[in-house]
Structure formats: C-alpha cells, structure tokens
Amino acid sequence: MSRFAPRSPSRRHALAAVLGLTAISMAPAWAQRTSAVRIIVPFAPGGGNDVLARQLAHGLSQMFKLDVIVENKPGAGGNLGSEQVVRASPQSNTFLLGHTGTVSINPVLYKDLKFNASTDLRPVAMFASSALLLVVPAESPIKNVAQLVDALGTKGSDMDYASSGTGTGGHLTGEMFLQTLGAQAVHVPYKGTAPALADVAGGLVDFSFSVIPAAMALVKSGKLRALAVTSAKRANLMPDVPTMIESGVTALADFESTLTYGILAPKAASAEVVQQLEAKILEVAATPEFQSRLAVEGAEPMLGNSVEYARRIQEESRKWGHVITVSGASV
Numbered sequence: 001m002s003r004f005a006p007r008s009p010s011r012r013h014a015l016a017a018v019l020g021l022t023a024i025s026m027a028p029a030w031a032q033r034t035s036a037v038r039i040i041v042p043f044a045p046g047g048g049n050d051v052l053a054r055q056l057a058h059g060l061s062q063m064f065k066l067d068v069i070v071e072n073k074p075g076a077g078g079n080l081g082s083e084q085v086v087r088a089s090p091q092s093n094t095f096l097l098g099h100t101g102t103v104s105i106n107p108v109l110y111k112d113l114k115f116n117a118s119t120d121l122r123p124v125a126m127f128a129s130s131a132l133l134l135v136v137p138a139e140s141p142i143k144n145v146a147q148l149v150d151a152l153g154t155k156g157s158d159m160d161y162a163s164s165g166t167g168t169g170g171h172l173t174g175e176m177f178l179q180t181l182g183a184q185a186v187h188v189p190y191k192g193t194a195p196a197l198a199d200v201a202g203g204l205v206d207f208s209f210s211v212i213p214a215a216m217a218l219v220k221s222g223k224l225r226a227l228a229v230t231s232a233k234r235a236n237l238m239p240d241v242p243t244m245i246e247s248g249v250t251a252l253a254d255f256e257s258t259l260t261y262g263i264l265a266p267k268a269a270s271a272e273v274v275q276q277l278e279a280k281i282l283e284v285a286a287t288p289e290f291q292s293r294l295a296v297e298g299a300e301p302m303l304g305n306s307v308e309y310a311r312r313i314q315e316e317s318r319k320w321g322h323v324i325t326v327s328g329a330s331v
Contacts, residue, residue, distance in 0.1 A: 042081025059284030078102035104316035123309035126262035127285035131231035145247035160186040212298030
C-alpha cells in the first residue's frame, strides 16, 4: 500500500479521538466543565465593584475565548452574593468579586451569619485597592487635617461625620480615625454615598470619608474641600491631595485605610483551578487597559497571588475586627 493512500475510517476516528483528548488536556481545568465562567458581584449594577468585575471579565473572556458572565446579586451588604459562592459547587465555575467589606468586615459586623467569607472561600488573586477621600464642606473653616483634629479636640461630640451606611468603609474609617485620635464625633449613616455627600456639601454634616470618584466630582464643582486621601501614598486620580500620613499629625503617622479587590472561589475548588485562574487574572490586571480603568474608578493596581491575597484578607480581618469591636458597631 502506498504511504500516500487514505487512512481507513477506523484509523481516522482513532486519530481524531487522540487529537480531541489532547485538545481537552491542553484546555484549562476550570474551563472544561462548562462553556461559561460566572463572576458574582454582590452589589447592584453600575457601582465600582460592578465596573471592575466587568472589565476583568472582558479581559479574561478574550484570553480564554469563552464566556465570562458577570452576575449581580445585591443584598444584605454583600452577604447574599458571597453566600451564593460559598454554597456553589466547585464544578460550577462560580467565583466572587470580593473586597474588604464583604470578605473581612462583614464576618465581624454581622453577628448571625451562617458562613464566614474570610475562611469559607478560597482566595484566587487580588488585583486592586482603593482609598477614601476625607472631605469637608467647601464653606468650612477647616482647611486641612490638622485643623480638623484641633476642631475635634475642641468641640468633641458636637461634630458629626457622614457615611454611606453602617459598616461601610467610610463608617469604619471614620471610627478608626476617631479611635486613633482618642476623639469623639457622631456618626450619621445614610442610605448611599450620594445623599451623604449632599448633606456634607450643604453644611449639614461636618466631614466624611467617601469613595473618591463620587467625592471628586463635588470637589471639582466647588461644593466640597478635599483634605486627604487615606492610602499610604497619594492617589493618581488626585495627585495634589496629601495623604493622612502627610498631615503632620503625630497620631496619624501610620494611618492607612484602603479596600482590597480580588477574586475568590468556593473553598473546595481544586488547586489546579485556582492556579490557572490566578495566572490569568494577574495577566489581565497588569495590562495598561485594565489599569487605566482602575484609575477612572479611583483605584490603584495591587497584584497578588492566592497566598498573598489570603494573607491580606486575614490582616484586614484583624484590623477591621478591632475597629468594630472597640466602636461597638453592628448591623
């Protein structure tokens, strides 16, 4: 028989089977089980968490050539979406867009949760962090952090601060600020960032720690004055605004408050799945396109593998757990 003669059907089928098995073995383990990967965002569409998740999903879908679906499941301060992933089958390709509030704060703040996101989920990778912006009314006589500290020492509990709700980053950053100074002020919780900032801008509340994009718009319009960012270094979005550490107040020499963003998997997810997704997340997060989107949302790159993200979660759990315990905050 000529070596150029057609192969028999049985040989063709056998070769096709071998090639098929090879292709499957080369595919990511977590992509073999379904045609789609789901990232659960435990908040409503349109917010910073949602935007970052969708940008990450876009990058991952392009690299993997498969569907990466972002699904919003808001409620209970992020606990409903977190619990969905905690209860998800490790074969379901379901992951959580986690951040400090849902993973490190809520397990301490909510006393009746039947799960603990910091221990019942498996960290995959972290990719970003965001600071808060300390603002006062534009008409306030307070021009900098040192003057605010002096005012707190003079007026004490006659001053108040606004947040987007009890247990949020703004609330607990305010509590940590007061605890660090040994000062007092009244916490005024609102149902969202917009109404909180509106009352600060209107002079009804003395100050607030807010997410940067929302506050920055009012700073630029002349309704709020920015005093400081809460990160260790200045924010790229507002390079002229000093950090709390730069305020010159001795008690604030180490003051830092940031929220960390990452992806978590069900605890039973395999090490192979975590490692493969971890590598791709870090690859996407390192691209200029993704990092430019972070900047728009007032966030900074913070790339870390599963081990580093796990360490970060535990550090933040201890930090915010202490603040919650001392303040007596609860939901």
